[in-house]
Amino acid sequence: MEGLTLSDAEQKYYSDLFSYCDIESTKKVVVNGRVLELFRAAQLPNDVVLQIMELCGATRLGYFGRSQFYIALKLVAVAQSGFPLRVESINTVKDLPLPRFVASKNEQESRHAASYSSDSENQGSYSGVIPPPPGRGQVKKGSISHDTVQPRASADQQEPASPIVSPQQSPPTSPHTWRKHNRHSSGGNSERPLAGPGPFWSPFGEAQSGSSAGDAVWSGHSPPPPQENWVSFADTPPTSSLLTMHPASVQDQTTVRTVASATTANEIRRQSSSYDDPWKITDEQRQYYINQFKTIQPDLNGFIPGSAAKEFFTKSKLPILELSHIWELSDFDKDGALTLDEFCAAFHLVVARKNGYDLPEKLPESLMPKLIDLEDAADVGDQPGEVGYSGSPAEAPPSKSPSMPSLNQTWPELNQSSEDTAIVHPVPIRMTPSKIHMQEMELKRTSSDHTNPTSPLLVKPSDLSEENKINSAVKFASGNTVDGYSSSDSFTSDPEQIGSNVTRQRSHSGTSPDNTAPPPPPPRPQPSHSRSSSLDMNRTFTVTTGQQQAGVVAQPPAVPPRPQPSQASGPVVHRPVDADGLMTHTSTSPQQIPEQPNFADFSQFEVLAASNVNEEQDNEAEKHAEVLPVEKASDPASSLRVAKADSKTEEKAAASVPANVSKGTAPLAPPPKPVRRRLKSEDELRPDVDEHTQKTGVLAAVLASQPSIPRSVGKDKKAIQASIRRNKETNTVLARLNSELQQQLKDVLEERISLEVQLEQLRPFSHL
Amino acid sequence: MENELKFHYMVHTSLDVVDEKISAMGKALVDQRELYLGLLYPTEDYKVYGYVTNSKVKFVMVVDSSNTALRDNEIRSMFRKLHNSYTDVMCNPFYNPGDRIQSRVFDNMVTSMMIQVC
Numbered sequence: 001m002e003g004l005t006l007s008d009a010e011q012k013y014y015s016d017l018f019s020y021c022d023i024e025s026t027k028k029v030v031v032n033g034r035v036l037e038l039f040r041a042a043q044l045p046n047d048v049v050l051q052i053m054e055l056c057g058a059t060r061l062g063y064f065g066r067s068q069f070y071i072a073l074k075l076v077a078v079a080q081s082g083f084p085l086r087v088e089s090i091n092t093v094k095d096l097p098l099p100r101f102v103a104s105k106n107e108q109e110s111r112h113a114a115s116y117s118s119d120s121e122n123q124g125s126y127s128g129v130i131p132p133p134p135g136r137g138q139v140k141k142g143s144i145s146h147d148t149v150q151p152r153a154s155a156d157q158q159e160p161a162s163p164i165v166s167p168q169q170s171p172p173t174s175p176h177t178w179r180k181h182n183r184h185s186s187g188g189n190s191e192r193p194l195a196g197p198g199p200f201w202s203p204f205g206e207a208q209s210g211s212s213a214g215d216a217v218w219s220g221h222s223p224p225p226p227q228e229n230w231v232s233f234a235d236t237p238p239t240s241s242l243l244t245m246h247p248a249s250v251q252d253q254t255t256v257r258t259v260a261s262a263t264t265a266n267e268i269r270r271q272s273s274s275y276d277d278p279w280k281i282t283d284e285q286r287q288y289y290i291n292q293f294k295t296i297q298p299d300l301n302g303f304i305p306g307s308a309a310k311e312f313f314t315k316s317k318l319p320i321l322e323l324s325h326i327w328e329l330s331d332f333d334k335d336g337a338l339t340l341d342e343f344c345a346a347f348h349l350v351v352a353r354k355n356g357y358d359l360p361e362k363l364p365e366s367l368m369p370k371l372i373d374l375e376d377a378a379d380v381g382d383q384p385g386e387v388g389y390s391g392s393p394a395e396a397p398p399s400k401s402p403s404m405p406s407l408n409q410t411w412p413e414l415n416q417s418s419e420d421t422a423i424v425h426p427v428p429i430r431m432t433p434s435k436i437h438m439q440e441m442e443l444k445r446t447s448s449d450h451t452n453p454t455s456p457l458l459v460k461p462s463d464l465s466e467e468n469k470i471n472s473a474v475k476f477a478s479g480n481t482v483d484g485y486s487s488s489d490s491f492t493s494d495p496e497q498i499g500s501n502v503t504r505q506r507s508h509s510g511t512s513p514d515n516t517a518p519p520p521p522p523p524r525p526q527p528s529h530s531r532s533s534s535l536d537m538n539r540t541f542t543v544t545t546g547q548q549q550a551g552v553v554a555q556p557p558a559v560p561p562r563p564q565p566s567q568a569s570g571p572v573v574h575r576p577v578d579a580d581g582l583m584t585h586t587s588t589s590p591q592q593i594p595e596q597p598n599f600a601d602f603s604q605f606e607v608l609a610a611s612n613v614n615e616e617q618d619n620e621a622e623k624h625a626e627v628l629p630v631e632k633a634s635d636p637a638s639s640l641r642v643a644k645a646d647s648k649t650e651e652k653a654a655a656s657v658p659a660n661v662s663k664g665t666a667p668l669a670p671p672p673k674p675v676r677r678r679l680k681s682e683d684e685l686r687p688d689v690d691e692h693t694q695k696t697g698v699l700a701a702v703l704a705s706q707p708s709i710p711r712s713v714g715k716d717k718k719a720i721q722a723s724i725r726r727n728k729e730t731n732t733v734l735a736r737l738n739s740e741l742q743q744q745l746k747d748v749l750e751e752r753i754s755l756e757v758q759l760e761q762l763r764p765f766s767h768l
Numbered sequence: 769m770e771n772e773l774k775f776h777y778m779v780h781t782s783l784d785v786v787d788e789k790i791s792a793m794g795k796a797l798v799d800q801r802e803l804y805l806g807l808l809y810p811t812e813d814y815k816v817y818g819y820v821t822n823s824k825v826k827f828v829m830v831v832d833s834s835n836t837a838l839r840d841n842e843i844r845s846m847f848r849k850l851h852n853s854y855t856d857v858m859c860n861p862f863y864n865p866g867d868r869i870q871s872r873v874f875d876n877m878v879t880s881m882m883i884q885v886c
Contacts, residue, residue, distance in 0.1 A: 306861030313862075321870055324862035328873050336859040361872070 006070065013098050014070045021069070035064055035072075041101035042076045051085050052076060073099050279364035281348050289344040303337035309346070316350050322359065326350060329363045341369030779828045782816045786826050789818065819847040825854070838885060846881055853877045 006014065021034040039049045056064075056071035064072065076099035079085055281289070290300065296312060297304045304312075313323050330346035331338060338346060345367035353359055789805050805818035811833075819827040827850050831838055857863055857871045869875075 306859070310861035320862050324860050324870070325872060327860045327862055328856075328871055331859065334856050334859055336861065 006074075010074075010098060014073050017073060017101075018066055018069050021064070035069070038101055039072075039076065042080065042099060044076065044079050048079050048085065052079065055085060076101075279348065279352070279360075280366040281344060285348065285351075286344060289347045290340065292347065293340055293343050300340050303335075303339055304343055306336045306338075309338050309343070313346065313350055316354060318350060318353055322353060323350075325359055326353070329359065330367070332363070332369050339369060345369065775830055778811070778814065778816060778830055782818065782828050782830075783826065785816075786818045786820060786828065790820060790824075817843050817847070819851070821851060821854075827851070827854075835885070842885070846885070849877065849881060 017038065021038060039052070042049070044052075052072050052075040055075055056068040075085055080099055292312075293300065293304065296308050309327075310323075313326070314320075316323075318326075326346055326349045329349060330342045332342055332345075345363065348367060349359060786805060805820060807815055807817055813833055815831045815833055817829040817831065819829075821827075827847055829843065829846065831843075853874045854869075857869055857874050858865065860871070863869070863871070
């Protein structure tokens with residue numbers, strides 16, 4: 001037949017049953033004999049039994065092989081749980097309890113029972129044991145023995161007759177269990193609602209002799225005793241009332257049964273044929289609780305304040321510690337007050353404790369305050385249906401965990417945990433950007449007023465900081481870089497982020513050679529550009545690189561046109577002339593052309609200075625000049641100038657070869673000197689540099705507007721004229737600049753004079 | 769036993785630091801963030817963190833210095849959890865303020881928190 005999956009307990013149980021039935025040890029069991037007995041003991045209608053036998057294939061075979069037997073047993077369990085008998089249901093029905101057999105009582109069975117009970121928590125005995133489903137295990141781990149009393153996972157169909165044997169077998173250590181057996185033996189199914197409070201009522205049941213009292217006795221006595229008990233509870237210690245009634249039992253009860261023996265516990269579990277939750281509140285009990293509630297708080301929808309509750313429950317004479325624990329369990333919403341539900345739960349727990357039951361670690365499901373209004377008993381009645389859904393043995397309620405109550409139970413923790421997750425501070429820096437992470441970061445960043453485009457950007461800095469590389473090109477979204485810079489400035493939420501942003505910024509401006517060129521700032525290979533970290537330079541470089549068509553990495557847009565062919569030749573000329581390291585700068589200087597205001601400035605002068613320099617040379621000179629202002633901070637400025645002069649001469653020499661664009665640039669000679677002077681002054685007037693650059697920005701614009709000039713000879717004249725025009729314009733600009741700088745020079749000199757005067761004035765004092 | 773005394777002593781000395789921090793903050797300490805006092809002082813073996821509630825109840829946490837994985841945020845969240853559990857304990861009418869806290873729920877929470885960290 002189909003594959004049958006059995007749990008461990010089932011496996012064990014079935015194999016034992018099989019061995020039990022297999023008297024002759026032939027590994028196959030005949031239908032007659034014990035098997036039939038067994039199936040009859042399952043208390044299923046005959047036709048069901050026949051159906052089972054058919055399904056498992058025994059009728060086909062004529063006997064029960066092991067597998068058939070197992071299947072049959074499983075089907076018995078299925079049938080007992082109330083599920084329709086189908087072949088598929090063997091494996092589909094989950095957490096089926098072990099099939100129960102009210103077998104004929106003999107020592108063997110009882111031994112089986114005992115062995116099962118002592119072996120594992122899962123009961124496999126069939127002598128009236130209600131085997132808890134495997135899921136029950138977790139409950140057992142919880143509180144001690146009495147906790148296990150709670151979950152009863154028996155099917156609806158109980159064996160009324162089963163417990164007849166058990167009381168005889170179990171050592172009567174606990175009158176509780178004994179009473180329970182009696183009770184069950186007497187009534188079985190009928191008095192189900194009383195099964196829960198059975199343990200509670202047992203003390204009262206003990207008033208009667210321990211014989212199998214009839215139901216009437218139980219039912220008759222059950223209501224009054226609670227009244228008595230509760231009433232007495234209110235006024236006097238209930239134990240005293242118990243004492244009056246059952247001196248024998250009280251001794252057992254008053255012993256704190258915190259550590260009942262495992263066997264006792266097992267027996268309790270085993271021998272109770274009721275699967276009802278012992279923590280369930282019966283109608284009578286609930287009514288009583290409600291009445292008590294009313295004495296304190298007339299409004300049933302209202303709360304009992306903590307102090308009143310404290311007084312009330314202190315009357316029970318339980319130790320404060322236990323009352324405190326009961327409170328913790330029952331005050332579900334932790335508001336310091338008890339609603340009706342909470343009050344009933346608390347009361348119920350007190351009663352249980354009084355009767356010797358240990359307090360659970362967690363609030364039992366049946367005691368959890370319902371979200372719906374519980375005024376009507378219908379809900380209470382529904383609960384058994386919930387706890388043990390029709391027939392199939394419910395797992396331990398805690399393990400069953402219907403969504404709502406368990407959710408309720410745990411929502412305080414959930415709150416805290418979610419709180420924790422929400423509170424997780426915005427610094428989780430991960431190695432790899434993940435979408436979730438980015439979203440998280442985004443959420444956190446939104447608090448600091450970042451626009452969305454920047455948020456992915458902010459993730460990247462963190463990555464950078466981790467990786468410490470500048471493969472950022474890959475990661476950056478185009479156009480975000482600028483935003484990133486701005487956002488990095490405004491970013492305040494996380495110093496780490498700032499640091500990483502800064503590093504990123506630096507990385508851009510910086511000296512390390514990029515592997516790939518991000519659309520915005522192109523890689524800047526010159527290490528000597530100390531000022532290159534400024535944004536100006538970035539922009540400059542982005543622009544200037546566009547011009548360079550040879551050997552430059554990126555081609556940023558919006559590059560002002562320059563005589564590109566000449567420029568193209570420029571670096572070619574330069575490279576062979578590479579005299580010193582500066583030449584490398586100059587070779588790259590073509591990148592930095594005219595947008596650099598300073599550059600344009602001096603280039604013009606250089607052009608003028610270098611007579612007979614064609615445009616290439618001019619441009620080169622420009623480039624040279626451009627280099628210089630960039631390297632203002634560099635010390636060898638003078639050497640630069642010298643080199644510049646050298647290179648210029650070399651340029652002239654070299655340039656004369658390739659191109660024959662002649663420029664009547666005799667006046668270029670003097671301009672270099674003023675250029676140098678200007679450089680010097682610039683060096684001295686560092687603070688004025690920016691000003692200077694601003695002024696010379698005009699120059700740049702002027703230069704930028706110059707159209708590229710073709711190289712053909714035929715257009716030389718036009719080219720010359722154009723260049724002359726340009727030069728004149730730059731002349732005027734430079735003259736203006738010159739005058740301004742002179743003015744600044746004067747100012748500075750005046751300052752110097754005043755300072756010197758002050759110094760002189762102070763000097764006589766120094767002598768004193 | 770020895771360790772317990774040592775920790776007791778450490779906690780008591782750190783109370784001085786807590787008081788110092790509280791007085792330094794002045795009147796404007798209603799903000800939740802300021803309830804967390806941060807690292808009070810590090811010794812060679814341990815770091816001590818402080819947290820004070822609005823009702824001047826002080827939580828002091830002593831952490832092993834070798835536990836470098838513990839971050840400030842985690843300490844903060846631990847204090848927050850402590851605070852919540854403490855208020856739950858307070859809500860219990862059977863609890864007298866000033867008593868030793870014997871709530872099982874509280875103990876479980878603390879234990880789980882410490883296990884989480886270690």
